[in-house]
Amino acid sequence: MIVIRYDEIGLKGKNREYFERTLEDNIKNHLKRYGYEGIIERPHGRIVVRTNAPHNIFGKIFGIRSYSPAVESTLNLEDIYREIKGILEKKEFNSFRITAKRLWKGYEETSMEINKKIGEMVLRDFKKSVNLEKPDLNIGIEILNDRSYIFTEKYPGPGGIPYGIEGKIIMLISGGIDSPVASYLLMKRGADPTFLHFKTNDEILSKVRRLIEILETYSPKSLDLIVEDHGNLLKDIIYNLESIGERRWTCVFCKYSMLRRADSIAREIGALGIGTGESLGQVASQTLNNIAAENLATTLPVFRPLIGFDKIEIEEMARKIGTYGISISFHGCGCPFLPRHPITNASLERFKDLMERVMEKGNGEAWEIDYEKRC
Secondary structure, three states: OEEEEOOHHHHOHHHHHHHHHHHHHHHHHHHHHOOOOOEEEOOOOOEEEEOOOOHHHHHHOOOOOEEEEOEEEOOOHHHHHHHHHHHHOOOOOOEEEEEEEEOOOOOOOOHHHHHHHHHHHHHHHHOOEEOOOOOOEEEEEEEEOOEEEEEOOOEEOOOOOOOOOOEEEEEEOOOOOHHHHHHHHHHHOOEEEEEEEEEOOHHHHHHHHHHHHHHHOOOOOOOOEEEEEHHHHHHHHHHHHHHOOOHHHHHHHHHHHHHHHHHHHHHHHOOOOEEOOOOOOOOHHHOHHHHHHHHHHOOOOEEOOOOOOOHHHHHHHHHHHOOHHHHOOOOOOOOOOOOOOOOOOOOHHHHHHHHHHHOOOOOHHHOOOOHHHHO
């Protein structure tokens, strides 16, 4: 069985029951996706799962702070020690520590008293030393309602709040390093993403699908992907920018158009916002001036969880969640629309002035999109 701990959920007050129930449902769905079942109980402050599933599944469920494979016993200290003794007889160690937590305050012994009495029994039978700072073996005991749970390992979970609890978003995904990390962070905060990718070629689309497969390991369900053609999105805009000598505005109009399309899809499916992988100042379309202009595309909130992170920090997160290797596996041919000197300080007034001429439709048939030009 697995004892699951959470922290943030426990601070939700009147909504705590809803958060716990959602986490319980997500655990069941995660297990089901891998062909396992589980019986779930919710003693105060913990979730206990009776399952034969491998414990590492729980390391990718948002809302879990830490978890431990455990054995169950009664509240009788002799019974508890009998289980501990059986565990210790199979382990090699020179020092130990007892870490008891009495979450059910109806139990007569305090945590300190449990530590002392169980510790004395271990010293009596095993003649090992106590080390409170760096023990070879940390023996955990948690008192939950009318049962006790004993464990020697404590694994980290991803933390956050339960997946999906905040509702749907449209998540722009490019196949690079940033957008999968941004997706992970928004999922960690309870968002349920539908991905939107603007396709430039089949290889990058294949990479996007592989990145989503990694992100799905953190989700209790499969994740949806909408694919649209990048060229169809921009061909009229590029033609019009070219015709008025303003190709340097391409990146701003590109992101504006992506957000406008994301806004339309979000309203169709009932999404409450849009997510992107932008980091302030990282590339031409991500300066503060340009972001302000691009935001005119939508009245929905645009979530940019990476806005304050630098590239090294983002790469470290990508390695941690398992997307980095896929993101760098194919660099593609670059954006075929990228101007030589993209504008980085877009004036809102100038952008609004250009929009009326640039956002017209119907001229793009005269513009040939050469995707191979930059390969």
